[in-house]
Amino acid sequence: MNKVQTSKSNSLVKIEDFLDDHAAELAVVVQIEPLHEELKDVIEDIGTAMALAEQDNTGYTINKNLKVNEVKRLILKVGRGATAYYQSINEFEKLSISNYKKSELDSITESRLSPKAKQLYKEALPIAANLIGADAADVAALQAAALALDEIIEDPSRAIDVSKRYNDSIDGLLKRGDEIRNKIDVYMQTFIDENPGLYAEWKLSMAIDDMPTHGSPDFTTPISCAGGGAVTTVDYIPLGGLFGSTNIAFTLPQNIPQGVRAGFGVDDQSILAGKELQLTGGSSNRRSAASLGFDLNSAPFLNIINDTMQVFSVTVDFYTAD
Secondary structure (H helix, E strand, O other): OOHHHHHHHHHHHHHHHHHHHOHHHHOOOOOHHHHHHHHHHHHHHHHHHHHHHOOOOHHHHHHHHHHHHHHHHHHHHHHHHHHHHHHHOOOHHHHHHHOOOHHHHHOOOHHHHHHHHHHHHHHHHHHHHHOOOOOHHHHHHHHHHHHHHHHHHHHHHHHHHHHHHHHHHHHHHHHHHHHHHHHHHHHHOOHHHHOHHHHHHHHHHHHHHOOOOOOOOOEEEEEEEOOOOEEEEEOOHHHOOOOOOOEEEEEOOOOOOOOEEEEEEOOOOOOOOOOOEEEOOOOOEEEEOOOOOOEOOOEOEEEEEEOOOOOEEEEEEEEOOO
């Protein structure tokens, strides 16, 4: 997802958090809960599309490199065997056909490597029994390796097509999420007279959600988190002050498992019930201080609880509202 999509997705998640936190109070307006459930489905679909659109091709790259190296190895082995044979029978004019250098193979693309392997296979097949330092099995393996390389070279184009299709679907899902949020907003306005505090929090949440996610943070601090349920308190005093509208972003390493939570507590050992944020590795973990339970008097401590057994660093960024 791009930055705009990420910002809008985070906005919908924050709205869902508000609806979860105030489910009992909102139950008097029965039209809100069905929309809440619909919003949950949209957020889940966005998460699925996001995962498929941003699929990791590391495994593909490793596999491709292995196949490229195998083709190069066999070209050199079969080529040397053919070159030695041609020289032994004084057919010097054929030496250039099979005499490959490693530097030459390293300088060409994978798409050009396979045709060279197939051409050498055709040249070597009739003399396979006479190769010096190679044999018929190596010639057969050369052809198989070239075909395997052809097959894997096709894989990224299919992956890109799938990734693009799911990435395009995210915009439609985000638009649907905005439509649901706008419908909920109409029903939330019925609380203006009966429960003005609730409506004010709703509007604050909406304003925070619409705040841009681009730009540099006002304060950044790296935090080392011990494992086994250890609690680490984030020192944000250098920021000069914290407000409910301050956005806080937590960045974890890519492969951290589930079991890391962040939120504000009454002391440096706790997180307010219902206000914790489950942090995920390699993803955007950005929320307003208010949605994480911040209260200057009753919950001023920003804590990270690491229930995993790993020790790692978390970068915490603070963005103040304009």
